[in-house]
Amino acid sequence: MIQVENLSVQAGTFVLNDVNFEIPSGACAVLMGRTGSGKTTLLEALCGLRPVLRGVIRLGNRDVTNMEPGCRGIGYVPQDRALFQTMTVRENLAFGLVIRGEVPDEIQRRVGELAAMLGLEKLLDRKPQNLSGGEAQRVALGRALAIRPSFLCLDEPLSALDEETREEMYGVLEMVHQMARVTTLHVTHNPSEARRLADLVLRIENGRVSVVSGP
């Protein structure tokens, strides 16, 4: 469960005020709103990448409001994917596990498992510069899932993809959601994405978040 209570976050002169919402465990919530409405700011606050002025963020039963990003158990896929450019796909997928001190055998096994799930087996030795948009998106998703997060934050993951790749990625996201059962917050401004993927639709407008349709 992701629970946000009276949350206020500032990004420059922009302020999100008294944000309240709750996403049940295992659900996929889609957060919609216009460009510049604060979707990314809210996502960054959830991930611990932006300081919170007031309020509480709970993930599961833990208050993570002031917790370091790496301790929150969130897999984060930013809008621009932000793959590690000097690493291969294999190293990108393994990164979180290496940093967390996993044993090499387990890292290899997990990378293989993710590569099979996301169709990345033939791309493991490529660098991000040599990937298509859809491939890069799958790597970014795999890198986030590698640490077995309980929560997934996706920032407009399909916005830069063509129609065909987007359709393919819908399938991937549905499969990931079904297999990993992670509680997901998916940011988009595309209504068809919301219809396709959402258990719960949230709308962000004028610095406030409202529930449009419930689970």
Add this chain to the structure above:
Amino acid sequence: MNESMSSSVGAPGRRSSILFVAGLAVIGGLYVLLIIAMVVADAAYTTPAQVLAALRDENIRYAIKLSLLSCSLTALLSLWVGIPLGYLLSRWKFPGKGLVEAVLDIPIVLPPLVLGLSLLILFQTPVGRMIESVVPVTYAVPSVILAQFSVACAFAVQTMRVTFDQIHPRAEQVALTLGCTRAQAFWHVTLPEAWRGVLTAGTLAWARALGEFGPILVFSGATRQKTEVLSTSVFLELSVGNLEAAVAVSLLMIFAAIAALILVRWGGSWAVFQRGLEP
């Protein structure tokens, strides 16, 4: 009707464009020609035999060794300071940041002789004398490195700042969510992505150090076999009227500078290099 109108309007426009571009090319071309003419004149003035004779001279060999050693140490020290400072300035806002940036521009805009004099006076203060009592600096080899470093490091900082500005912090943020500390995100993600900038900053610092003369003359003196670097050699040879040797040493420095430029073009980031030169 329309076609004839557009051609009658377009013709003077094209002519004016051609004249404008030709004007730019002539003005710019004159400067490019001046640079090429200077290098060609140096090369034509001397012969390979004179260059070899200069290379055999004991004093000049010492100057080459000291130049290579001091420039390399200066480049390393400049990176050692330039990488963290460039990263700090690129990623964080803090009180007095504008002042720090202005201070970092001082070595770039200060007249070289004034910089040398300032270093000389600094080492006459109680703190400077205390350092001198442990390690002799003024008129000794450390003064050469310090004089080079005080200018070259400012260029390395600027170059690294531009490099980090061009690397979006998003990848670092992802690394944080995957369990990295800030330091781990920097070492594993950002610094490897900045390698071209690091190479550029190091080469730029090395080349600046090689060309440094004013601060070295004032702070280190021009003592043969002690604080003589290549730029000092040119000065010393000129002062005794040995123009051939001065030109031969100058050619060596030109070759070294061209090698540095090729290294930057080949491996480093040319855009970062150019922006790093801006004060």
